[in-house]
Amino acid sequence: MWPWGHAAVGYLFYAAYTRLRYDRPPDGPAMVLLLVGTQLPDLIDKPLAWTLPVLPSGRSLGHSLLFLVPLVLVAAVAVRDRDSEWATALAIGALSHAVVDVLPALTRGEFAYTTSLVWPLLPPPPYNEQGRTILGHFLSLEPTPMVAFELVLALGVVVVWWRQGRPGLRTMRDGVVETWDRV
Structure with a gap:
């Protein structure tokens, strides 16, 4: 699955979770962690397998539940005094990525x-990952039915996100402005 597909699936799962648990849409910093979580397995595996030949595959360590579950538990302990939703968002994002990748x-x-x-x-x-690069991976994108499905899914989720008040956008914008002001 491509990054936009993982982000879309993660958002749908997290939005359903917050609706069922709190009767509200997602919000704030948890959305940023959700987005990071939905990309985390590939951010770990692809560079370490394709750029630095440390891992055997672009789907190994970061996609393994043997790594992700302890990582999520450590994150939960690290943020326990702040907001447990941060760890939940990261967990839903990362775990949905790993599971959705194997569904086909x-x-x-x-x-x-x-x-x-x-x-x-x-x-x-x-x-077959011999000679793969991250840039080459994106350049190899072809208009397959699965890619079309992921794009339609992502566009549909953008509509849902927009109708739910664009949760997380203010947090990201404020973070960029704050960082820019420090520079």
Whole structure:
């Protein structure tokens, strides 16, 4: 799945969570952490596998529940005095990313492509990643039905986000302005 697809799925899960738990849409800093969480597995794995050959695959450490669950628990402890929603948002984002990445393989019965969830207990999925780069990955984007689905999903989620008051936008804007003022 592409970054916009992960962001869209993560937002839908988190918006449903906040609606069910608090009867309100998402808000504030939790939205920033949700966005980070939805991209975190790829931000860890792709550079460390494709740029610095430290990891065996672009779907290994950052996509593994053996890494993500402890990471989320550490985050929950780190922010426990502030707002537990921050850790929840990060968790929903990161875990939804890892699970959604394996759904197509699960539906096709290609279980070898789901091993990222328990890496390093099982080898990484058998993708051909020889010579991959992050820029090359984006340049290889082709107009497939899945890419079209992800774009439509992302656009639909933007409409939902807009109708819910654009949660997180003020937090991000204020952070940029504050950082700019320090420079």
